[in-house]
Amino acid sequence: MTTETISQDQTLLEDLRAARPLLWTNPARSDAAEVQTVVDGRVISLADSIEAQDRFLRFAPLLAQLFPELRETGGRIESGLHRVPAMQRALGLAPARGALWVKADHGLPVAGSIKARGGIHEVLEFAESLALENGLITRESDYATLAQAPARELFARYEVAVGSTGNLGLSIGVMAAALGFRATVHMSADAKEWKKTRLRARGVNVVEHEGDYAEAVAAGRRQADQDPYCYFVDDERSLSLMLGYSAAALHLREQFDAAGIVVDADHPLFVYLPCGVGGAPAGIAFGLRQIYGAHVHAFFAEPTQSPCFLVEMLSPGKSVYDYGLDNRTEADGLAVPRASELAAEAMAPILSGDYTVADDTLFLDLHRLRVSEGMQVEPSAAAGFSGPRMLTGSDAGRSWLADTGLAATLPNATHLVWTTGGLFVPPEAYAAFAERGAAIAAAADDDLAR
Ligand SMILES: *Cc1c(COP(=O)(O)O)cnc(C)c1O
Numbered sequence: 001m002t003t004e005t006i007s008q009d010q011t012l013l014e015d016l017r018a019a020r021p022l023l024w025t026n027p028a029r030s031d032a033a034e035v036q037t038v039v040d041g042r043v044i045s046l047a048d049s050i051e052a053q054d055r056f057l058r059f060a061p062l063l064a065q066l067f068p069e070l071r072e073t074g075g076r077i078e079s080g081l082h083r084v085p086a087m088q089r090a091l092g093l094a095p096a097r098g099a100l101w102v103k104a105d106h107g108l109p110v111a112g113s114i115k116a117r118g119g120i121h122e123v124l125e126f127a128e129s130l131a132l133e134n135g136l137i138t139r140e141s142d143y144a145t146l147a148q149a150p151a152r153e154l155f156a157r158y159e160v161a162v163g164s165t166g167n168l169g170l171s172i173g174v175m176a177a178a179l180g181f182r183a184t185v186h187m188s189a190d191a192k193e194w195k196k197t198r199l200r201a202r203g204v205n206v207v208e209h210e211g212d213y214a215e216a217v218a219a220g221r222r223q224a225d226q227d228p229y230c231y232f233v234d235d236e237r238s239l240s241l242m243l244g245y246s247a248a249a250l251h252l253r254e255q256f257d258a259a260g261i262v263v264d265a266d267h268p269l270f271v272y273l274p275c276g277v278g279g280a281p282a283g284i285a286f287g288l289r290q291i292y293g294a295h296v297h298a299f300f301a302e303p304t305q306s307p308c309f310l311v312e313m314l315s316p317g318k319s320v321y322d323y324g325l326d327n328r329t330e331a332d333g334l335a336v337p338r339a340s341e342l343a344a345e346a347m348a349p350i351l352s353g354d355y356t357v358a359d360d361t362l363f364l365d366l367h368r369l370r371v372s373e374g375m376q377v378e379p380s381a382a383a384g385f386s387g388p389r390m391l392t393g394s395d396a397g398r399s400w401l402a403d404t405g406l407a408a409t410l411p412n413a414t415h416l417v418w419t420t421g422g423l424f425v426p427p428e429a430y431a432a433f434a435e436r437g438a439a440i441a442a443a444a445d446d447d448l449a450r
Contacts, residue, residue, distance in 0.1 A: 012396075016311075017324050019304040021361070021386070023396040025353040026313065031294040035349045037286055039239055039342050046290040052121055053247040059124050062143045066178045069109045077116050080104045081255040084417075086372035091365075093388045098270070098413030100388065101261075103252065106377040106422035111171035113333065113381075113421030114245070114280050119171030121244025122233050123160060127179050130154060152180040159184060161224050162233040163217030165276070166195040167333050167421055172233055173204035186220035188213045190328075190335050194426050212327060213277075213336050214319075235277050236340045245283025246290075253291050263292045267412045272387030274380050274420045275300035275354070276336040278309045278343030284418070289350050297352035297406075299391070301383035303329035303359065310354040312339035313347075330359050330433075333380035333421055353400070355390040357383050360440050367437025369419075376430055377422035384417035 015022040037044050060075030070077065081103055088100035108116040127146065131137045136151050145151065160176035161184040162169055169185035176183035184205040187196060189212070196206045209216045217236060224232030235241065256263065263269045269292060273281035278300070285298035300309050306327045311318050319338040320327050327337045365385040369375050391397040392410070401407040425433075 016307065016314075016356075019325060019356075019358075021304055021356050021358055021390075023353060023355040023390045023394050023400075024310055024313075025396065025400040026348075026351045028348055029352055030349040033293045035289065037289075037346050037350070039242065039346050040237075042239070044239070044243070044286070044346075046287075048243050049246040049250060049287045049290065052243040053250050055121065055124055055128065056247065058128075058139065059143050062146050063110075065144055065147055067110055073109075077109055077111075077120065078251055079106075079108050081252065081259060082373075083259075084369075084373050084375075087369055087385070090368040090372045091385060091388065093392070093415070095411075097388070097392050097410045098415050101414060101416045102373075102375070103248075103416055103418045104375070105248075106375065106381050106419040108423065110174060111167070112423035112425075113167040113171065113378075114418070115167045115171035115421075117248055118238075118241035118244040118280055118283060119162075119168050119233065120175045121247070122238060122240040123172055123175040123179065123181075125240050126160065126231050127155060127181075130158065146179070155180040156182065157229060158182070159227070159230040160233065161186065161220050161230055163188075163213070163220035163235065164191070165213045165216075165332050165335055166191045168233075168235055169199060169204075169206075170195055170424070173199045173206075174202055177202050177204050184220070186216045186223075188216040188335075190332055192332055192429070194424075194429060198424065214338050235279060236338075237342055238279065239342065241279045242283040242286070242343065242346070245280045246287035248284050249287025249291055252288070261414055263295050263414070265295060266409055267295070267414065268406055268409050269296045269414045269416060270352075270387065270391065271296060271298050271416045271418065272384035273298060273300050273418045274331075274334055274383040275302050275309045276306075276334045276380075277338075278312075278340045278347070280420070281309075281418075282340070282343035282347050285350055286346055298347075298350065299352055299387050300354045301387060302354065302356050303331045303334050303362075303383070304356045305329050305359075306331070306335050306337065307354070307356045308336050308339040309344065309347075310356070312341070312344040313351070313354065316341070316344070331362055331378075331380035331383065333378065334383065355386065357386045361386055363433060363437035364440045364444070365437075366433055367441055370434055370437075375419065375422075376425070377419045378425050378430075379433060381420040381422055384419065387417065388415045 064075035105114040159182040163186040224230040365382040
């Protein structure tokens with residue numbers, strides 16, 4: 001190791017502890033065309049993502065029946081892909097450095113966040129396995145029959161439980177209750193009130209816990225362990241969740257093809273993914289890597305006070321508290337002190353990097369996106385927009401682009417910001433977010449004028 005890399009590492013650790021925005025690039029990333037991904041001792045591949053997608057398709061007729069908002073898409077839960085030139089200008093990303101796109105999971109129906117992919121997939125997988133075991137369906141059946149009495153009576157005997165800061169609870173609670181399961185969501189103190197209200201309105205049992213996210217999960221897990229009729233969705237350890245997220249890559253490929261977006265050695269793809277426990281971004285990064293090989297570069301985005309995934313990559317088993325951080329952030333979907341080890345294991349050879357974002361920047365970008373593109377996202381979902389600046393504007397980013405040879409291909413690059421939530425934020429709460437962002441923008445303008 002050169003003295004230069006040692007001092008870079010020291011600066012990184014100082015920034016991490018001081019909760020200053022930083023960019024870390026992954027020295028262990030592999031540029032091989034294919035990497036083997038092992039999760040919990042099992043090799044997973046594109047075939048597993050396709051299986052998850054097929055499961056969504058089998059359930060589509062049932063979902064179209066249960067959720068009026070899905071009738072138009074025949075029961076498919078998917079989001080748009082949008083070119084966002086006005087936001088690109090607002091961010092100051094020169095066209096010579098690539099084109100900015102948004103993958104609009106903030107508008108995903110039913111759950112209102114990216115959790116519609118993983119959370120709903122796991123509930124469907126559980127429901128499917130019960131129905132198959134009990135002879136109610138075969139894989140070739142019309143799953144709409146699961147809306148009828150025999151299946152509902154079967155599902156009503158079971159409880160589906162989850163620990164959540166909010167969005168995972170929303171997706172699992174809403175889907176489990178719609179299928180006829182009893183549903184319990186263990187929520188941490190930092191969960192937003194409107195998310196609890198929304199769940200209770202759907203008949204979901206909401207249990208509030210004093211502590212943080214990790215404690216809510218542990219409490220839920222303990223309770224479920226004692227009850228054979230209780231199925232616990234374990235965000236920190238679930239392969240089903242991750243594979244549900246990974247199916248997004250298959251649909252994105254269709255959208256890229258339709259939009260004429262090419263990903264190859266001369267046209268790199270940078271994907272910026274807000275990261276909490278890591279399951280969602282890891283699932284998507286894994287799926288994209290299976291499709292586009294080393295030409296896709298996944299960067300995870302975390303709050304400066306909750307960079308649990310970066311901590312896990314630097315020192316496995318540690319939490320953000322071990323680095324003197326407090327895990328307090330308005331980005332409630334990302335307020336996680338300890339990352340999923342499963343996700344971290346899968347990402348070791350795949351992840352290109354991880355950066356952190358101050359809360360003020362989340363609000364600023366939330367405001368810019370509203371003004372420039374009319375898109376409404378929650379603070380967590382704005383974390384991706386710092387990515388292009390971190391990559392092209394920071395010392396760490398520029399030296400990484402130079403070292404990897406990617407700097408030369410930047411004009412052809414696609415920068416894809418994954419906006420992960422927002423649809424169900426109540427208007428008053430969103431107005432307060434936007435106002436805070438506008439005030440930060442005004443203060444920045446004043447600074448520039450002075
Ligand atoms: C959950 C969530 C994420 C990140 O997902 P993890 O699996 O926790 O990493 C990002 N954005 C929003 C809005 C979320 O709700």
